[in-house]
Amino acid sequence: MAIDFTLAPEHEEIRGRVRSFIQETVIPAMSGVEEGDRDAYLRTIFELRGRAKAEGLWLPHMPKEWGGMGLGHVELAMVQSEAAKTRIGPWVLNCQAPDEGNMHTLLHWADAEQKEKYLRPLLDGTKMSCFAMTEPEVAGSDPTLIRTEAVKDGDEWVINGHKWFISNARRASFAILIARTEKDVPEGSRGANTAFLVDLPNPGWKDVREVETMHGSTGHSEIVIEDLRLPDSAVLGGRGNGHRLGQYRLGPARLAHCMRWISQAETALDMMVDRALNRYSHGSLLAEKQGVQWLIADSAMELYQCKLMVLHAASKIDKGEDFRTEVSMAKHFVAGSLNRIVDRAIQVHGALGYSTDTPLASMFQHARWARFADGADEIHQMRIAERTIAAYQATGSTSAATGGLPL
DSSP states (O other), X not given: OOOOOOOOHHHHHHHHHHHHHIIIIIHXXXXXXXXXXXHHHHHHHHHHHHHHHHTTOSOTTSOGGGTSOOOOHHHHHHHHHHHTTSTTHHHHHTOOTTHHHHHHHHHHHOOHHHIIIIIHHHHHTSOOEEEEOOOSSSOTTOGGGOOOEEEEETTEEEEEEEEEEEETGGGOSEEEEEEEOOTTSOXXXXXXXXXXXXXXXXXXXXXXXXXXXXXXXXEEEEEEEEEEEEEGGGEESOTTOHHHHHHHHHHHHHHHHHHHHXXXXXXXXXXXXXXXXXXXXXXXXXXXXXXHHHHHHHHHHHHHHHHHHXXXXXXXXXXXXXXXHHHHHHHHHHHHHHHHHXXXXXXXXXXXXXXXXXXXXXHHHHHHHHTTTTSOHHXXXXXXXXXXXXXXXXXXOSGGGGTTOOO
């Protein structure tokens, strides 16, 4: 089995253009915006989005027939990693979460009318969306426990429930809402939920608050749903398919997060090495001290593993193979590595790294979120273990659960 992650010349050219656009256009433009000037901030983003469209760097994750760049997941990995060199990069290219995952979902699950009403504006960059699944009363990692309930009333559905950590809710023009519709399906079954499209604002959708996290208000809202009425046409992907739809959405979305986290980890490693080469202490540069060298070496090795895992998982998606185990492994490992690498970078920077004079403190706060976003570490470990055991039971070997690689 040949494994070759060498990019074709045309894709290498795209990576170069994305890198140049982010470094030479996006970062300088955003650095000129004064902190707190929201109008200038939004105006600059819209201007940069226009430039991205003009330069053919718009929607790297979508098919060409829908106005995208038509990249596979391996090629997308290099675009996402370049874009994420700055927090605003994915927004400029219109490949940011949660809209990116919702675009994939609508492309696969929506009917023609729904695509025109909901997908098309996302692709044009004229609307934003959110995905409402997580609830405070039950484990967010187990959607079979969802309590938000949709009850049929004639030609309409009446929905009541409670959601939270709904990213982008206050900016969204619509939501993909997951609710339980099948009462006769036992709890724990995967056929009880249905996805609905909800136009926002809506009187039945009550925005309670924006949840404060360890790095402040971040656009994650708590929502109370009271007697929200929707027509049958609002059902997305068919009745009882909410769990399948959610899992379809989360697989590639998890890997896209990994692609962006790799960029942040690489930035932290670059900063660590730069600091070590320029900080003198106790008779030598930090780069000459064995303890600091070990921090750098461990980080370099982990980043190498992260890149290989993401590229291999992406290649399996592109080939249409079962990628669930590889994506779970990548999501778990990359999230953990991001935390460890940023933490080491802070350590090498000392008090400066703990301050807000560098981006490391903010990066570390965001990195901690990565270990439970889109599935907590322990859930991915459980699934990886289940599939490893199943592979051994089926074949007498665990090889299939460790990438199915030829060694």
